[in-house]
Amino acid sequence: MATSMVKIESVRKRFGRLEVLRGVSLDVAPGGVVCVVGPSGSGKSTLLRCVNRLETIDSGRVWVDGELIGFSEKAGKLHHLRPEELCGQRQEIGMVFQRFHLFPHMTALENVMEGPRTVKGVARQESRRQALALLDRVGLADRAGHYPSQLSGGQQQRVAIARSLAMNPKVMLFDEPTSALDPELVQEVLQVMRDLAASGMTMIVVTHEMGFAREAGDHLVFIDDGVIVEEGPPREVLSNPRHDRTRAFLGQVL
Amino acid sequence: MVAAAVAALVMVWLAYTIIVNPNLHWDVIVGFLLDGRILGGLWITIALTALSMVIGVALGVTAAVMQLSDSPVLRGAAGLYTWFFRGTPLLVQLIFWFNIGLVFPEIGIGIPFGGPMFLQWPANELITPFTAALLGLTINEGAYMAEIVRAGIRSVDPGQREAAESLGMRHRQILRRIVLPQAMRVIIPPTGNQFISMLKTTSMVSVISGAELLTVSQRIYLDNFEVIALLVVASTWYLLLTSVATVGQRFLERRFSRGH
Ligand SMILES: Nc1ncnc2c1ncn2[C@@H]1O[C@H](COP(=O)(O)OP(=O)(O)OP(=O)(O)O)[C@@H](O)[C@H]1O
Ligand SMILES: [Mg+2]
Numbered sequence A: 001m002a003t004s005m006v007k008i009e010s011v012r013k014r015f016g017r018l019e020v021l022r023g024v025s026l027d028v029a030p031g032g033v034v035c036v037v038g039p040s041g042s043g044k045s046t047l048l049r050c051v052n053r054l055e056t057i058d059s060g061r062v063w064v065d066g067e068l069i070g071f072s073e074k075a076g077k078l079h080h081l082r083p084e085e086l087c088g089q090r091q092e093i094g095m096v097f098q099r100f101h102l103f104p105h106m107t108a109l110e111n112v113m114e115g116p117r118t119v120k121g122v123a124r125q126e127s128r129r130q131a132l133a134l135l136d137r138v139g140l141a142d143r144a145g146h147y148p149s150q151l152s153g154g155q156q157q158r159v160a161i162a163r164s165l166a167m168n169p170k171v172m173l174f175d176e177p178t179s180a181l182d183p184e185l186v187q188e189v190l191q192v193m194r195d196l197a198a199s200g201m202t203m204i205v206v207t208h209e210m211g212f213a214r215e216a217g218d219h220l221v222f223i224d225d226g227v228i229v230e231e232g233p234p235r236e237v238l239s240n241p242r243h244d245r246t247r248a249f250l251g252q253v254l
Numbered sequence B: 001m002v003a004a005a006v007a008a009l010v011m012v013w014l015a016y017t018i019i020v021n022p023n024l025h026w027d028v029i030v031g032f033l034l035d036g037r038i039l040g041g042l043w044i045t046i047a048l049t050a051l052s053m054v055i056g057v058a059l060g061v062t063a064a065v066m067q068l069s070d071s072p073v074l075r076g077a078a079g080l081y082t083w084f085f086r087g088t089p090l091l092v093q094l095i096f097w098f099n100i101g102l103v104f105p106e107i108g109i110g111i112p113f114g115g116p117m118f119l120q121w122p123a124n125e126l127i128t129p130f131t132a133a134l135l136g137l138t139i140n141e142g143a144y145m146a147e148i149v150r151a152g153i154r155s156v157d158p159g160q161r162e163a164a165e166s167l168g169m170r171h172r173q174i175l176r177r178i179v180l181p182q183a184m185r186v187i188i189p190p191t192g193n194q195f196i197s198m199l200k201t202t203s204m205v206s207v208i209s210g211a212e213l214l215t216v217s218q219r220i221y222l223d224n225f226e227v228i229a230l231l232v233v234a235s236t237w238y239l240l241l242t243s244v245a246t247v248g249q250r251f252l253e254r255r256f257s258r259g260h
Helices: A044-051 A083-090 A108-120 A124-137 A153-165 A183-198 A210-216 A234-239 A244-253 B002-020 B026-033 B036-067 B072-087 B090-098 B129-154 B158-166 B171-208 B213-224 B227-255
Strands: A006-015 A018-028 A033-037 A059-064 A071-074 A077-080 A093-096 A171-175 A202-206 A219-224 A227-232 B106-110 B117-122
Touching (some): A006 A044, A018 A044, A018 A227, A033 A044, A033 A210, A044 A059, A044 A171, A044 A202, A083 B158, A093 A153, A108 B171, A124 A153, A153 A171, A153 A183, A210 A234, A219 A234, A227 A234, A227 A244, B026 B227, B036 B171, B036 B213, B036 B227, B090 B129
Antiparallel strands (some): A006 A018, A006 A059, A071 A077, A219 A227
16 A cells, blocks of 8 residues: 555445446556546546545545545544545645636636645745746746636646646646647647656546557556446557457547 | 707706706705715715625625535525515614514623523613614625625636635635635625615615614704705715715726636
8 A cells, every 4th residue: 555656445436326436446656647538427537536535435445645535544434534634635636627727816826826825824925936936837937927818728727737736746636637628739738747747746647638648658547337447558458458348439539 | 869869858958947946946955965964964874884785795695605505504594584684674674673672672692591691781772773774774785695695606616616625725715715706706796786775775764763864854854844955965965975886886896807
């Protein structure tokens, strides 16, 4: 367990009568980049949301850096964490959404400063310095004073990545970060993610960008109907899928 | 073209009949515009409006947050509050608060359900026309503001909350820093309307002799029988107040649409 940065064990999640995750297990080593692919409605977003506890799992366990997420275990019994303890755990887990969800009433700089300022109480000057450095890292130092509505989709998503990084997370979760973008803006976001992966960040990436999965990912997971159907090194899975469902899915997206 | 010409003609004619009308005592009107009693009433009108709006907005935010909470008890309490105070006439509420002493002769602070009291006042001393007016207007306003604030909060994309949660922000922080500032864009315009209408609604307080603009105007015309002149004086001030408030509303709307 100590060797995994993220460990997901037999996680089940249902919405009403619909069981969306039916026993999913996954290990991500420190610095590992796992890409998750699968058809719409297969449970990819739900899986990510179970990692940072935006959804409460029905059974199974999730650990991040050895820490059990969402529960404390006493004498073999699980107890839900208190809200403030959950907030503490979420700080360690960055999340990037398909539709960015930048705070529209704040500039790019203020968006990136918000987490450190409000959650960690970092002083204004210090958080400003960090935020500017992060905006520079995603290539947007010159857009610091712009509101999200004044930025292109690709720029907004890069600001969103910087906003997550500002909390200094141990893991970054990406939920189809380029799906809402015009085709010509996809690469600038993927490039930032490649750089991030190269810098040693642990990442779980839900994506339809097979090129990214092939080059930047070191593990590929194909999920369908709430279970992992097939997984392995990206090149192998992509060029030699063993299951019919994987083959059918890849045939559609490639 | 024709319509505009007709409208202009009607307006000129109206102005003419009003200006030359001997029954409108212009000298009296001008004389009373800056009368000390009128200005005193004006001040009470402004104070009542400002106080009841500020406290009403606070009440409204509280009730709205309660209505959107997970607790059925909080939801129920807030729902009951808005249901009751939006469902009964303000006029009735004002008279009720003014006469609250008939139901609760003593008002104080202490242990409820018959426990000892630490501080206690006779209701007749505590409930002046002003405090009764403030109570009535504030509580009524809070009920309307609750609906406005609730609609504002619900207009914010749930993704905003999730983005803030994934940064590790607490419920309160999310509400204060992320949700409410965005809800403001939806909340401000109707709140401005509430403010403008409150400036005029305060005149209802005249039924409990609230000492605001209309009450003092009435007191004066009951003395000198210049009914129309004093109503014109009061209306002039109401118009001035609402016009200033409208300008303020425009300014606030622009300020809170930052980033859109
Ligand atoms: N909050 C919810 N309440 C009820 N059902 C939900 C909820 N969230 C997701 N679902 C359902 O769970 C299933 C899996 O959803 P999920 O969003 O995880 O799929 P996905 O693999 O991310 O799909 P997509 O590629 O379209 O994003 C879907 O059938 C969806 O309708
Ligand atoms: Mg999804």
